[in-house]
Amino acid sequence: MDNIDKRILEILQTDCLKTAKEMASELSLTTTPIYERIKKLEKAGYIKQYVALLDADLLGKSIVVFLNLTVKDHHVSKRTEFIQQMESLESITEFYHISGSYDFLAKARFSSIKEYRDFLVNDVASISNVSDIESQIVLEELKYSTKVII
Template identity: 45%
Template structure:
């Protein structure tokens, strides 16, 4: 479920922050359960959550899936450098990457590389095919450097508030 973006900053009080902290760890709580945790009745909590959604503080509600159990357990970080740096080429790269289902995150970064991709595949063979058939077909990639995750130490979606 995607929420409409407003992004108009509104002042937050302590209860708003408590609601956000709770929801970013347990977004499937009912309004009644959330209300009990912040010591308010359900109607004000419902209204606060709607206000936080409308203002863009809450961007989405998702279920975090187990990639291993879904046969997508090989995580690869790929640093990409473009051959040329024009707005048109950058925009085309972004459009191409958005169509790659294996790329679950993409960031435009500063430094030695232009983009940082997080890729999930089943195994090394699937990654090789992905690089040769899909990523490699994107025009204007100068280089792609892959790093393979051997073990996950910490993975949190929570914003430190």
């Protein structure tokens, strides 16, 4: 993991369809070392996935909500069950165990307030271990990046 590897990862985090040729000229190398370094970085697990990022607004999924949750029962089996139930909800895109006043933080995306309401009433309410929910509705997304600064 030298400086060249880092620069390759930086480029891939911005545009993973950039050709080896283009990267080679940016980094003053030929295509082969670029190619081999990328393969090595993939095998070593530094690169987890290559994905397309979509415009959620254009797709009608413009409601984003952060849910702060506390649970009643912290025992292992109840906790595991709770986590599995939350993870299985496909509206939830991110889910974290956190420190602070709440136990868990979830990010979810909906196409309307009604859909969000239905999610609360039907999906979350059916999970028994939840003791408290506080929702933070996103009014504006000011920055969103998947980049890891290396």
